[in-house]
Amino acid sequence: MADNNQPVLEIEDLSVAYVTPSGLVSAVNDVNLSIYPGEIVGLIGESGSGKSTMAYTIMRLLKGDAIVTKGRVKILGQDIYKMSRKELREFRWDKMSMVFQSAMSALNPVMTVETQIVDALQAHRKGMSYREAVARAEELMDLVRIDRKHLKSYPHELSGGMRQRVVIAIAIALEPSLVIMDEPTTALDVVVQRSILDEIKKIQEQVGFAIMFVSHDFSLVAELASRVAIMYAGRLIEITPSELLHLGEKHHPYTEGLLRAIPELTADEVTIQGIPGYPPDLQDLPSGCAFHPRCPYATDICRQVRPQKLKVEEKLIECHLFSEKEAVEHV
Numbered sequence: 251m252a253d254n255n256q257p258v259l260e261i262e263d264l265s266v267a268y269v270t271p272s273g274l275v276s277a278v279n280d281v282n283l284s285i286y287p288g289e290i291v292g293l294i295g296e297s298g299s300g301k302s303t304m305a306y307t308i309m310r311l312l313k314g315d316a317i318v319t320k321g322r323v324k325i326l327g328q329d330i331y332k333m334s335r336k337e338l339r340e341f342r343w344d345k346m347s348m349v350f351q352s353a354m355s356a357l358n359p360v361m362t363v364e365t366q367i368v369d370a371l372q373a374h375r376k377g378m379s380y381r382e383a384v385a386r387a388e389e390l391m392d393l394v395r396i397d398r399k400h401l402k403s404y405p406h407e408l409s410g411g412m413r414q415r416v417v418i419a420i421a422i423a424l425e426p427s428l429v430i431m432d433e434p435t436t437a438l439d440v441v442v443q444r445s446i447l448d449e450i451k452k453i454q455e456q457v458g459f460a461i462m463f464v465s466h467d468f469s470l471v472a473e474l475a476s477r478v479a480i481m482y483a484g485r486l487i488e489i490t491p492s493e494l495l496h497l498g499e500k501h502h503p504y505t506e507g508l509l510r511a512i513p514e515l516t517a518d519e520v521t522i523q524g525i526p527g528y529p530p531d532l533q534d535l536p537s538g539c540a541f542h543p544r545c546p547y548a549t550d551i552c553r554q555v556r557p558q559k560l561k562v563e564e565k566l567i568e569c570h571l572f573s574e575k576e577a578v579e580h581v
Contacts, residue, residue: 258460259325266303269315281304294465302433345426363387387401422453429459487502487504488501488566538551538554
């Protein structure tokens with residue numbers, strides 16, 4: 251069992267780039283983040299911000315054109331990128347696992363649910379008999395609230411919500427310490443999405459694993475997570491406790507923009523206030539703070555100098571609006 255005082259996940263000065271004909275394109279830039287046992291941390295940002303790249307980097311599932319250019323990723327104190335392929339195969343799914351965005355892509359269409367769960371169990375638990383593996387599969391189906399009869403079903407015979415629950419069941423089958431969930435409910439309707447999120451929270455409380463929950467849905471993650479990390483143009487520009495995510499608090503201007511973009515339901519209308527402009531081209535990032543072309547508070551220093559992270563109250567914020575003096579006063 252993991253020591254609650256020691257992080258399950260430690261990301262240290264991590265940078266990831268894609269190799270293109272015109273050179274390296276930075277997708278993750280100088281990221282530092284730790285997640286502790288039993289904690290749910292949300293990773294938020296617009297499309298192209300680097301969220302999924304970071305998730306795949308942690309799992310060491312980057313494709314051939316992506317490389318780690320700097321930094322370390324440690325799970326339970328072990329550097330993932332120093333492991334041999336054999337060590338990684340044994341470690342992955344046993345100590346860390348992932349719930350992928352598309353359940354249909356993650357599941358084998360020609361294998362029953364039972365076969366897929368049993369295969370995962372027996373691949374990592376060499377002494378486990380088929381009967382023991384089936385019994386564990388039945389427990390997992392109970393845990394994700396699917397009738398055991400569906401162990402004999404093929405993925406196409408299940409609804410979208412059921413398929414996603416099966417993927418979650420496989421991810422937690424070996425009781426890993428860290429589960430990364432990469433937009434696991436994006437393709438589902440609101441009612442099914444809510445049901446699955448409730449189940450994720452219940453299972454996590456029962457089993458006690460840590461979760462990194464990757465999403466572009468700010469309100470959803472704020473409700474599920476204890477801390478939220480906000481990503482923009484490959485950088486973590488704010489890390490904040492979720493209970494402080496409201497406009498009365500001091501936040502990075504991008505975080506403020508995301509908060510304003512959450513629909514406000516009134517008696518007469520639905521109000522949405524978007525962030526002007528578009529995320530930057532990672533091949534041609536603006537100088538200084540990458541958010542400055544869209545920021546209503548931008549000054550000359552924002553356009554010229556990249557800000558450093560400062561501790562402001564319980565938050566870490568990368569923004570020139572917050573001075574060293576103000577940060578020190580709140581430490």
